[in-house]
Amino acid sequence: MLPKTGRKLPVWKGVLGGRDMLAQTIADLLRKEHGDTHRAIKQLMNQTNASERTVKHWLSAQHAPDTLFFLRLMVSSPVIRAFVLGLIEGPASNPLSSASDRPVRAAAREAYAAGEAAYSALAKDVRESDPENGPDRDPEHDPEPVDLNERQHWFLERIVDGDRYGAKEIMAIWEVSLKTARRDIRGLQLAGLLVYSGSRRKGRYRPVH
Missing domain, CATH: 1.10.260 (434 Repressor (Amino-terminal Domain))
Known part of the structure; x- marks a missing residue:
């Protein structure tokens, strides 16, 4: 109030x-x-x-x-x-009453469980359709999509222009490893700038408008 x-x-x-x-x-x-x-x-x-x-x-x-x-x-x-x-717990906080504490905590647990379930379903769908998420891919050091590097800017421009490019093109032109190329593409996907549409063999990357 x-x-x-x-x-x-x-x-x-x-x-x-x-x-x-x-x-x-x-x-x-x-x-x-x-x-x-x-x-x-x-x-x-x-x-x-x-x-x-x-x-x-x-x-x-x-x-x-x-x-x-x-x-x-x-x-x-x-x-x-x-x-x-x-x-x-500081003086500026608005503490919960004992009567309202339990339902609030229960609602928080339900929201967390729903979020985890939604993420798992989305991640599974991406892994199954995207060829850059094969069994030999190492996601341990995937970048968080905060700052795009020069290769990512270049790749995104090619996709926007309609080119049918993938990790192999990044490897060939920029002389980097397959793991690095896949990591670049994954970063663009996590940033919401790129999606893979179509089947695993005949699909392609498309920009997110």
């Missing part, structure tokens, strides 16, 4: 007072947990599947992690999780 003394919402203070303050706080927490070395960057990349450039932005407080990465940090980082719990 709005305060009776005025018509404006209360002003947020502290770490939630602005994006810059949040970015600086997250940067301080991540450096406290991982240090400020290249190894720290690699650790955070492995934890969140973010790109190196994105992690560097977090550590330098250029911006805070977006929603997806922040949730991944909450799951994988004890320091970030403790920070969030501190916010939830």
Whole structure:
């Protein structure tokens, strides 16, 4: 409810007072947990599947992690999780009553289960139809689609122009491995810029309009 003394919402203070303050706080927490070395960057990349450039932005407080990465940090980082719990239990939070706590938690569990089921079904459909997701593909280091590299920009332009290109064309023209070429294409798909349509043998990549 709005305060009776005025018509404006209360002003947020502290770490939630602005994006810059949040970015600086997250940067301080991540450096406290991982240090400020290249190894720290690699650790955070492995934890969140973010790109190196994105992690560097977090550590330098250029911006805070977006929603997806922040949730991944909450799951994988004890320091970030403790920070969030501190916010939830802090004086600015609106605590749940004992009567409403149980149904809210139950609804949250149901929503989480539904999300996991939807993701599993979508991932299965993509794996079965896309030839770049074969059994010899190693998805461990798939990039998070945050920053497109030069090869990805080139490949996307070719697809937009109507060319029937795939990972082998990236390999031949850019002289990279098949794994790297497939990783580039996967990054474009995760970014929502590219889809594979048709059968495994006769299908093709198409741009998302």
